[in-house]
Amino acid sequence: MSSTGPGAEVVLRLDRISKSFGALKANDAVSLTLRRGEVVALLGENGAGKTTLMNILFGHYLADDGGVEVFGQPLPPGKPKAALAAGVGMVHQHFTLAGNLTVLENIRLGTDALWSRGHGGARAKVERLSRDFGLAVHPDAKVGRLSVGERQRVEILKALYRDARILILDEPTAVLTPQESEALFATLRKATALGLSVIFISHKLHEVMAIADRCVVLRHGRVVGEVDTHATDKGQLAALMVGGELSLPRAEARVAGEVLMQLDRASTPDRGTVPGLRSVSLALRAGQITGLAGVSGNGQAALAEIIAGLALPASGSISLRGVPVARWTPGEALAQGVARIPEDRHHQGSIADFDLTENAVLESYRSRFSRRGWMNWRAAREFAQGIIRAYDVRCPGPETRIRLLSGGNMQKLILGRAMASDPVVILANQPVRGLDVGAIAYVQSQLIAARDRGAAVILVSEDLDEIIGLSDVIHVMSQGRLSPAFVRGTMTAAELGLWMAGQKFEGADAA
Amino acid sequence: MRLEPVANPSAARRLGLPALALVATLGVAMGLALLAGANPLAVLGQIATGALGSKLAILETLNRATPLIFTGLAVAVAFRAKLWNIGAEAQLYAGAILAVVLGTGVLGSPWVLPVSALAAMLAGAALLLGPVLLKTRLGVDEVVTTLLLNFIMLLFVSYLLEGPMKDPMGMGWPKSPALIPEARLPRIVEGLRLHWGFALAIIAAVVVWVIQTRTTLGFEIRAVGQNPEAARFAGMPVNAVLVKTALLSGGLAALAGWSEVAGLKGHLSSDLSPGFGYTGIIVAMLALLHPLGVIVTAIFVAGIFVGSDAMSRAAGVPTYIADMLMATALLFMVLAILLTRVRVVRG
Ligand SMILES: Nc1ncnc2c1ncn2[C@@H]1O[C@H](COP(=O)(O)OP(=O)(O)OP(=O)(O)O)[C@@H](O)[C@H]1O
Ligand SMILES: [Mg+2]
Numbered sequence: 001m002s003s004t005g006p007g008a009e010v011v012l013r014l015d016r017i018s019k020s021f022g023a024l025k026a027n028d029a030v031s032l033t034l035r036r037g038e039v040v041a042l043l044g045e046n047g048a049g050k051t052t053l054m055n056i057l058f059g060h061y062l063a064d065d066g067g068v069e070v071f072g073q074p075l076p077p078g079k080p081k082a083a084l085a086a087g088v089g090m091v092h093q094h095f096t097l098a099g100n101l102t103v104l105e106n107i108r109l110g111t112d113a114l115w116s117r118g119h120g121g122a123r124a125k126v127e128r129l130s131r132d133f134g135l136a137v138h139p140d141a142k143v144g145r146l147s148v149g150e151r152q153r154v155e156i157l158k159a160l161y162r163d164a165r166i167l168i169l170d171e172p173t174a175v176l177t178p179q180e181s182e183a184l185f186a187t188l189r190k191a192t193a194l195g196l197s198v199i200f201i202s203h204k205l206h207e208v209m210a211i212a213d214r215c216v217v218l219r220h221g222r223v224v225g226e227v228d229t230h231a232t233d234k235g236q237l238a239a240l241m242v243g244g245e246l247s248l249p250r251a252e253a254r255v256a257g258e259v260l261m262q263l264d265r266a267s268t269p270d271r272g273t274v275p276g277l278r279s280v281s282l283a284l285r286a287g288q289i290t291g292l293a294g295v296s297g298n299g300q301a302a303l304a305e306i307i308a309g310l311a312l313p314a315s316g317s318i319s320l321r322g323v324p325v326a327r328w329t330p331g332e333a334l335a336q337g338v339a340r341i342p343e344d345r346h347h348q349g350s351i352a353d354f355d356l357t358e359n360a361v362l363e364s365y366r367s368r369f370s371r372r373g374w375m376n377w378r379a380a381r382e383f384a385q386g387i388i389r390a391y392d393v394r395c396p397g398p399e400t401r402i403r404l405l406s407g408g409n410m411q412k413l414i415l416g417r418a419m420a421s422d423p424v425v426i427l428a429n430q431p432v433r434g435l436d437v438g439a440i441a442y443v444q445s446q447l448i449a450a451r452d453r454g455a456a457v458i459l460v461s462e463d464l465d466e467i468i469g470l471s472d473v474i475h476v477m478s479q480g481r482l483s484p485a486f487v488r489g490t491m492t493a494a495e496l497g498l499w500m501a502g503q504k505f506e507g508a509d510a511a
Numbered sequence: 512m513r514l515e516p517v518a519n520p521s522a523a524r525r526l527g528l529p530a531l532a533l534v535a536t537l538g539v540a541m542g543l544a545l546l547a548g549a550n551p552l553a554v555l556g557q558i559a560t561g562a563l564g565s566k567l568a569i570l571e572t573l574n575r576a577t578p579l580i581f582t583g584l585a586v587a588v589a590f591r592a593k594l595w596n597i598g599a600e601a602q603l604y605a606g607a608i609l610a611v612v613l614g615t616g617v618l619g620s621p622w623v624l625p626v627s628a629l630a631a632m633l634a635g636a637a638l639l640l641g642p643v644l645l646k647t648r649l650g651v652d653e654v655v656t657t658l659l660l661n662f663i664m665l666l667f668v669s670y671l672l673e674g675p676m677k678d679p680m681g682m683g684w685p686k687s688p689a690l691i692p693e694a695r696l697p698r699i700v701e702g703l704r705l706h707w708g709f710a711l712a713i714i715a716a717v718v719v720w721v722i723q724t725r726t727t728l729g730f731e732i733r734a735v736g737q738n739p740e741a742a743r744f745a746g747m748p749v750n751a752v753l754v755k756t757a758l759l760s761g762g763l764a765a766l767a768g769w770s771e772v773a774g775l776k777g778h779l780s781s782d783l784s785p786g787f788g789y790t791g792i793i794v795a796m797l798a799l800l801h802p803l804g805v806i807v808t809a810i811f812v813a814g815i816f817v818g819s820d821a822m823s824r825a826a827g828v829p830t831y832i833a834d835m836l837m838a839t840a841l842l843f844m845v846l847a848i849l850l851t852r853v854r855v856v857r858g
Contacts, residue, residue, distance in 0.1 A: 310744070331746030340744070348744040351737050362734065362745040370727045377725075 008036040010072075011197050012088075012166055017056055017066035019049075019221075021404075022396050026052040028221040029066070034166065039188060039198040041208040041229070043241055044218035045436040046408020047394035050201050053218070054168050058090045059083045070166070089159025090168040097151060099144030106143050107158045122161075129160045132194070133187050147297070149180035156187065167191065168199045171407070173207055174434045177295050177462055185211050203408075203436050205234040217241055242438040249445040250469055253488055257286030260456040261320055261338075261425050266313035268302045275480035277302050277313065282475065282482060284425060284456040289447065290485075291471025292460045294500055299480035300429075300460050301343070307427045307458065308340045309333030320425075334363055339423030341415060341431045343460070345407075349414045352403035356395060359402045360384035360417050387416030391442070407434040415443055419450065426450055429460045444470060464493045478502040525851050529799075532843035539839045540832070547828040554826055561821025562814035568821070570705045574775060576806075576813035578603070578784065580712035581767035582791025583798065583805040584719050589760040590800055591723065592736040594646075594753055596639060598657030599764035600788025601664035605638045606631035606765025608668070610772040611676065611687045611779045614694030623694045628769055635765025636758040638664075643757035647750040661788065669781050678778070687779040696774035708770030713806060715763060720802040722759075732756050764788065793841045799848065812837065 012034040019027040026049040034040050042050050055061040057068055059080040068075040070086040083090075097106050108122055126139055135153040137146070143154060152172060159167055167188075173181040188198055188211060202208055208215060209229060217225040217240045225240040261284040268276035277299050284290055294300060305311045306318055309330040317324045320336055333340070342348040350359050361369045361380045369380045384398040391412040395405055402410055411434065418426065428447055432440040447470065451457050461467050467474055474491060476483040476499035483499050498504050540558075541551030562572050582599040589596035613627035642656035671677075672685040680688070696707045723729035731752045734742040743749045767787055772779055794812055798804030819833035 308744070309746075329746070329748075330744055331748065334746045342744060347738070347740050349741065351734055351741050353737055354734070358730070358734075362741070365727055365730055373726050373728065375725055375727055375730055 008038070010034070011036050011070065012057075012199075013069040014053070014057060015067045015069065017053060017063050017068070019052055019056060019061060019063050024394075024396055025221045027056065027063070030218065030221070030223055031066075032216055032223070034197050034199060036197055037192045037195050038214065039192055039200055039212045041212035041215045042199055042201045042218065043203075043205075043208065043215055043237060045241055046412070046434075046439055047406040048218040048241075048436075049221040050218060051170055051406065054090065054170055054199070054201070057083070058088060058168065084162055084164075087163060087165035088168065089156075089162060089164025089166065090170070091152065091155040091159065091172055092170055097143045097154060100142065102140050102142055103137050103146075103154050103157075104139040106154055107139075107161045126157060126161060129157055133157075133160065133190050134183070135160075135187055148175045149177065149183070152176065152180075152184070153187075164196070166197050166199070168201075170201045171203070171434060172200070173202055173204060174407075179295070181207065203434065203440075205237050205437065208237065209234060219243060238437045241436060249441060249448055253472060254287055254452070256288040256472065257454060259283045259322070260286050261307070261318070262322075263303075263306065263313070264317045264319070266303075266306060266316035266318065268299075268306075268311070268314050270480075271302075274301070275299050277306075277482075278480040279316065280480075280482040281316075284458055286424075286454045286456050287451055288472045289451050289457040289459055289470050291467035291474040292458060292477060293464060293467045293474060293496055294462070294477035296462055298477045300477055302480070303477070304343065304427060304429050304460060307333075307338065307425070308342070309338065334421070335367075337421070337424035338427065339418035339421055339425070340427045341411075341418050341429055343429040343433075345410055345414055350402045350410060353401055355399050355401050356388065356393070356405075356413060357381045357384040357398045359413060360387055360398075363417060364421060383420070387413060387420065391416040392439075408436055408439050411435055412439060412443075415446065419446060422453075423450070424455055426455050426457045427460075428457060430462070431459070432461075432463075432466065464496055468493060468496075476500055478505055481505055528847040528851050529797075529844060532847040533840070535843050536836060536840040540836050543832050543835060544828060547832070549826050549828050554822055554828055554832075557822035557825050558815065558818035560818075561825075562818030567704075568817065570703060572810060572814045572817045573705055573709050575817050576810040577706075577709045577712050577774070578767035578771050578787040579790055579794050579809035579813055580709075580716060580806055581770065582764050582787050583794030583809050584712075584716055584791075584802055585760045585762075585764035585767075586791045586795035587798065587800040587802055587805055588719060588723075588732070588763065589756055590736075590795060592732045592753060592756040593739075594643065594736075594756050594760070595654045596642075596657050596757070596760050596764075597654055597792070598639065598642065598660045598788070599760075599767070599791045600784060600786065601657070601660040602635035602638050602761045602764035603768035603771075603784055603788050604664045604668050605634040605761075605768065607768030607772045607779050607783055608671065608676075609634045609765070610694070610769045611690065614690040614773060615688050616691055618694075619691075620693035623691075624696070624773070627694065627773070628766065631765045631769035632762035635763075635768075636761040638765075639757040639761030640754070643754055647753055665781070668779070672779065672781055676779070685781060689778045690773060694773060695777060696770065706770070706774035708774035711766070711770065712809075715766065716802045716806050719759075719763070723802060728752070728755060764791070767791075790837065793837055796841060796848075797844050812840075 010033050014030060014032040016029040016031055017027050018029055030053055044050050052061065056063045059078050059082060062078045070088060073086065075086055076082050104123060104126060107126055123139055130136060135157050137150050137153050143151060172184060176184065192198060200212060212229050215227050215229060215237060216223060219241065263280055263282045265279045265281055266277050267279050270276045274297050280303065292300060306313055309328055309332055312328050319325060357380050360383055365375065369376050381398050387393065388395065388398060393409050393412045395409060432443050435443060447457050459467065459470055472488050473485045475485055476496055478500060479502055540555060544551040544554035561568060563569055582603060585599045586596060609631040610627050613630055614623060618626055638660065642653045645651035645656055646653045672687060676687045678686050678688040699705050699707055699710055731747050734747060735749050735752045739749050768783065771783055776783065790812060794805055794809045797808040815836055816833045819830050822828060823830040
């Protein structure tokens, strides 16, 4: 008997799970099996019901119908403790660690009794796990100080510490750099070699092709396809997900217009280990998409803050249509026609307990939805409904609190809000992070359309394919420095990679 | 045992739990009565009749509710923006002082009432302006500054009543001279002991409710309270919103003192407020910070105090029972609010 592969023992069986939120069927008779040593990718559009299904499996939500079996035993519904005890470990789309505790304390939290003081045995176990699975983190580091990639390692370690045999990873790579994602895949390969099984949720099809044995595709809460990875390709998966053919938009070259926004030798102070800007000069032109490539944490955040109106450079200047700005606030930026799609949609881009209407008018309530201080809620609701329709935001209605939206749908609302103001400059900071292929195509075509209307678009992304596909000119950021502008078609991904690694800068500095 | 968030609390959960909290409070009340050696049911009955049993009792309760509506609104407005104004007591006295300063002869009819009301609000607003500026400019915790101002203000009032504001005809009592008749708030219905302050309080609650739900300022206050980072990113002037919130809150609290002096007492003494500013926090929390709810909870709280006074005279159970009831009601209500949003799961 083989211990892994198609004939291997079934470790997890979901049987016709259904779940509705009001009128919305988030899961509709979903069945799924997972075998020992297998990685199953769960695919589907934003709002297809992936997270909901995993929350049911893990006992966070109660299913309306259907059952879960782990290692042949039925799992009592609605009991995360029982799922844990049965060997299911979950790494959520949004992390759940306590920032003021150390790695070791976080890992033990909720598992070991509060009164067991000694860390000795636990430390040995954590160290062994981190060696076996290639999860390097310092056990005594405060979690609040860790990078996103390191925090994720802690989450996985925590699951392994609880002797998980089944790992559920909900969009683990959405916030990782490509290098960190590679490291995660190495860990997952080690895990499956040791007989663990993994459910992996991602919108990045190349990752799915690289790591998964099997793909299960959800659409509108139903399973619409199940394929072996080696018997399929990205195109077929994408077609299954959106229910039709789909091609990513490609921007054709266009003649750029006048400079709409310009940074001149802008510098900002370092923040801890994150470098500030080092004398960055950048011109954003009408009718042009400027791509900003680079591994995150190299000064992009500082640059984005300046463009968004949150800060002025400590030295150097920012000017709009040739006029240096003196007063620079988010409100001023909006008034000047700068639209912003923030990187952090949960904390900056939206207010969790506000409904979709309130979130939709957050930036424009003064100029468009009020008169002499009186809100016009009727117009606001119509506006929100317009965005919901135009951007296909899947939700029960404009009265839904935004915290209940799936990540991708939340992003669509923020995009619609930004685009509604006919902006002249658009800051798109990781605009397609966490979006499905259909939504990505839509968002990118919107950015191109805005460019064609004469807007200056700056696209910040870690995804080189996205940058190369969309940008008319590309800059690379590394250690707070900005590379020269590379015109469309003059650079390969490999050459950009060298700039991202910082090597080319040394050459340029020396020359 | 763990706490687990409830995504969409049902109506039963949102209304049932606070109701349960009130029932539990009643249970504690009966326990306390038992401890004091009285018949619990009789004590509850006496509190109820003391508060609502006669026309006189009802009017007394509504009179007592008036300053509580104002301070409750002041707290509800500020807490919405997560501006922790613990200083309604000080702002109340600021309003009371202005009622005396302008109501003892400097101004005559018809100007004295509107002008002194406005001046009282400005004084209360000004008193909260300092702490809020310290918060927005220097990051000083407003809980501490507003709380300390309460003590400073109380001492200042004592000084005024012993010195510059002392009534020469007061036979040595530390109280201010009486307001001129034109500076007094008339009764709503002639012959009934209920002054216009109560009607003004109701109007104020409606105005605050309209501000919160219909105006840009209300939208901003809620946004800043829920997520100041997102509010700032969206272009809201967060600090200006906090300052406006403070002005509104301070002004409302000051009206409590102004209406007590102009409507009820007719003069200022240092026992004008038996802690209306602090009780306002309870009133606002019980109302879940809803301005119209404040009217209901203020009357409820006032009823317990008035009723307990009457009960104490009849049954010999100390009136401290009222304070203990308030404290338990608050604790249970905070618990109920928490439990509407999270549930306790075993395992
Ligand atoms: N607690 C809830 N109350 C109401 N609706 C909900 C709730 N949780 C999820 N939904 C809705 O159910 C649908 C499925 O959401 P889910 O989070 O499972 O999507 P997803 O497939 O994980 O999407 P994404 O790829 O964007 O993360 C969405 O339309 C979402 O708005
Ligand atoms: Mg999801």
